[in-house]
Amino acid sequence: xNDLHEQAYPYAVGALPRHQAEEFEAHLVGCPWxxxxxxELRDVTVELSQSVATPAPADLRGAVLAAIAQTPQQPATxxxxxxxxxxxxxxxxxxxxxxxxxxxxxTVLPLRRSQxxxxxxxxxxxxxxxxxxxxxxxFQSQQKAQQTAREAVQSQQVAEQAAQxxxxxxxxxxxxxxxxDVKTVSGRIVTTGGNGTVVLSPSQQQAVFxxxxxxxxxxxxxxxAWTLDPKPVPAATFSAQEAKTAVTLPPxxxxxxxxxxxxxxxxxxxxxxxxxxxxxxVPQQS
Amino acid sequence: MTTTLTRLDPRWPLLAHQxxxxxxxxxxxxxxxxxxANVMTRIAAGDQAAFAHLYDATSRTVFGIVLSVLxxxxxxxxxxxxxxxxxWRAAPCYxxxxxSPTGWLNTIAHRRAVDRVRSAERSTARDQRHxxxxxxxxxxxxxxxxxxxxxxxxxxxxxxxxxxxxxxALQLAYFEGRTYREVAEFLEVxxxxxxxxxxxxxxxxxxxxxxxxx
Numbered sequence: 001x002n003d004l005h006e007q008a009y010p011y012a013v014g015a016l017p018r019h020q021a022e023e024f025e026a027h028l029v030g031c032p033w034x035x036x037x038x039x040e041l042r043d044v045t046v047e048l049s050q051s052v053a054t055p056a057p058a059d060l061r062g063a064v065l066a067a068i069a070q071t072p073q074q075p076a077t078x079x080x081x082x083x084x085x086x087x088x089x090x091x092x093x094x095x096x097x098x099x100x101x102x103x104x105x106x107t108v109l110p111l112r113r114s115q116x117x118x119x120x121x122x123x124x125x126x127x128x129x130x131x132x133x134x135x136x137x138x139f140q141s142q143q144k145a146q147q148t149a150r151e152a153v154q155s156q157q158v159a160e161q162a163a164q165x166x167x168x169x170x171x172x173x174x175x176x177x178x179x180x181d182v183k184t185v186s187g188r189i190v191t192t193g194g195n196g197t198v199v200l201s202p203s204q205q206q207a208v209f210x211x212x213x214x215x216x217x218x219x220x221x222x223x224x225a226w227t228l229d230p231k232p233v234p235a236a237t238f239s240a241q242e243a244k245t246a247v248t249l250p251p252x253x254x255x256x257x258x259x260x261x262x263x264x265x266x267x268x269x270x271x272x273x274x275x276x277x278x279x280x281x282v283p284q285q286s
Numbered sequence: 287m288t289t290t291l292t293r294l295d296p297r298w299p300l301l302a303h304q305x306x307x308x309x310x311x312x313x314x315x316x317x318x319x320x321x322x323a324n325v326m327t328r329i330a331a332g333d334q335a336a337f338a339h340l341y342d343a344t345s346r347t348v349f350g351i352v353l354s355v356l357x358x359x360x361x362x363x364x365x366x367x368x369x370x371x372x373x374w375r376a377a378p379c380y381x382x383x384x385x386s387p388t389g390w391l392n393t394i395a396h397r398r399a400v401d402r403v404r405s406a407e408r409s410t411a412r413d414q415r416h417x418x419x420x421x422x423x424x425x426x427x428x429x430x431x432x433x434x435x436x437x438x439x440x441x442x443x444x445x446x447x448x449x450x451x452x453x454x455a456l457q458l459a460y461f462e463g464r465t466y467r468e469v470a471e472f473l474e475v476x477x478x479x480x481x482x483x484x485x486x487x488x489x490x491x492x493x494x495x496x497x498x499x500x
Binding site: 006009010012013014015016017039040041042043044045047048049051052055056057060061063067068072073074075076185187188258279280281283284 | 323324327328330331332333334337338341342345346347348349350351353354359363366367370371374375376377378379382384385386388389392393395396397400438440441442445456459460461463464465466467469481484485488489491492495
């Protein structure tokens with residue numbers, strides 16, 4: 001069985017010696033099939049571990065919490081380094097290994113507050129731009145504006161205004177994404193498995209929420225965003241369509257501990273009436 | 287002594303970890319996973335209280351697999367602590383697209399235990415541990431029974447339904463942390479045979495466990 005794909009199985013149970021494991025990890029980068037298989041096998045091995053679950057010694061909890069209080073966290077780099085780069089010595093590689101083949105960075109990078117340098121911010125902004133296909137947004141907004149013009153043949157002014165608004169909005173978003181202190185936080189939307197992103201720039205005093213594939217809600221319902229401090233405060237109500245082109249969040253977002261989205265009756269609520277479908281922590285200002 | 291992920295914010299309703307056998311459905315499975323996903327986001331932002339929640343939700347599984355590989359409680363406690371410290375340090379790099387938080391943590395735990403065992407131990411000691419493992423299966427601790435029935439019953443049944451050869455290969459490789467070469471030497475069978483047994487065991491388990499959760 002020399003087929004590299006077959007290595008996925010011993011790899012998943014940790015039965016490959018180190019050099020073979022590294023070889024397989026290099027293979028994983030370029031093989032979606034193996035990648036998926038390993039991910040699924042991870043779910044199986046979690047259950048295997050659960051089959052031998054044993055209460056930990058009572059003093060372990062305190063020891064762990066004391067230890068982490070003294071331990072700095074790594075800055076967010078390529079997230080692949082955690083699972084792939086956890087080497088035999090047990091050390092997680094702090095930086096992506098340049099000599100190993102690298103998959104393109106995940107589409108949205110959560111920024112750490114401890115990254116004041118401009119370059120990572122710009123890279124993250126570029127990544128967000130790529131992922132959110134801002135070109136697609138701009139096109140969509142302009143396309144929408146053009147559609148309005150076609151429908152309202154005589155309202156030339158209305159059409160021009162809509163296009164200007166779309167362009168202005170796109171320009172504001174581009175500015176936001178290229179601000180030196182832009183921070184992005186992405187999270188999973190529970191109901192769809194898709195992603196939503198909060199983008200903030202304190203220097204520009206702009207914060208938005210964007211999600212490109214929220215489903216349209218039935219009549220009588222709206223999405224509502226909340227800033228939590230930690231009490232939920234209404235931030236914005238919006239439709240799935242508006243989420244595609246970014247929902248403006250109020251300044252409270254900058255001081256909030258997190259941002260959440262729920263589904264509420266049309267017009268919004270004063271306090272959430274349903275569990276959040278999306279929650280992210282807001283990075284603290286440095 | 288159930289492990290319940292306590293609410294992270296008093297405003298949100300408590301999402302208790304559902305444990306009723308046979309009543310698992312998609313939404314309920316999603317809720318605890320989403321809770322842990324939220325916890326990971328907070329941990330990545332440095333929230334130590336959130337990390338304590340992660341510990342409470344996972345410590346029995348982490349300690350269990352580390353103990354299974356190391357067989358020595360003192361060492362297992364040491365390595366378990368290292369696992370959680372590593373998880374804390376690496377949390378900002380955790381990406382939900384690569385897998386669940388429990389899968390991520392379990393991978394760290396198993397790797398660390400295996401690294402400790404392979405660097406420290408000679409094969410004779412390992413063989414001794416295998417016989418101890420077999421023996422320990424017959425020692426019954428009622429507290430453990432209650433806990434175990436709660437958590438791993440489905441997968442234990444699935445393991446018991448495996449053909450003996452596959453189950454043994456998995457036991458030696460995963461639960462005792464051997465390389466497939468070491469398994470082959472221990473069982474005195476060819477390397478290819480071991481790989482096939484491990485693959486078939488995993489495929490079978492994946493199918494059975496995947497079906498059960500629908």
